């Protein structure tokens with residue numbers, strides 16, 4: 001399984017926890033910012049049903065084709081090529097969501113502000129971002145030199161609050177394991193290093209649920 005599919009597999013639980021906590025259901029309109037291959041967009045589409053709508057937004061034009069492939073069975077998914085900093089949708093949505101996005105952008109504050117502007121009053125902004133250095137291989141801290149903000153998850157509650165959102169809930173979850181399995185395979189595809197029999201804690205994902213007043 002490639003990195004994308006593995007990521008979706010090992011971080012499935014934090015996504016499910018967040019969507020369950022939100023009570024998302026049929027007819028919701030959502031934007032998935034930094035949608036990548038569209039795994040989150042498809043999960044959202046399954047929850048909102050045919051009457052809902054999911055805008056899958058990514059700055060990389062190649063993502064549009066990937067989302068189109070992943071969401072072929074879901075006509076309610078609309079893939080758009082846009083930077084999160086320039087987010088502009090044809091309607092205000094019930095939910096603006098991002099996962100593993102803010103660690104890569106130049107100015108996370110600007111993207112969170114645009115997400116807050118994209119939702120209707122009473123709507124939700126939900127972000128799931130890692131604290132990379134809190135991950136461990138055999139007790140040693142992980143690093144991610146290529147990411148602009150590898151520990152942005154640690155700042156996430158404040159980022160949403162400073163965008164004018166009410167922080168309704170916030171927590172962290174980390175997949176962990178030892179020996180062969182999806183956790184070891186994900187780590188290897190991310191770093192090129194097979195952890196062998198060393199215990200692994202993947203970077204915790206901080207989830208913040210923010211509500212627009």
Ligand SMILES: C[S@@+](CC[C@H](N)C(=O)[O-])C[C@H]1O[C@@H](n2cnc3c(N)ncnc32)[C@H](O)[C@@H]1O
Nearest residue numbers: 034035036058059060082083084099100104105
């Ligand atoms: C690590 S992937 C995460 C994909 C998906 N959210 C997930 O959790 O599986 C990050 C994605 O963010 C996109 N991205 C990076 N900077 C962006 C920006 N400023 N605006 C929108 N998308 C961006 C990248 O093209 C990439 O597809």
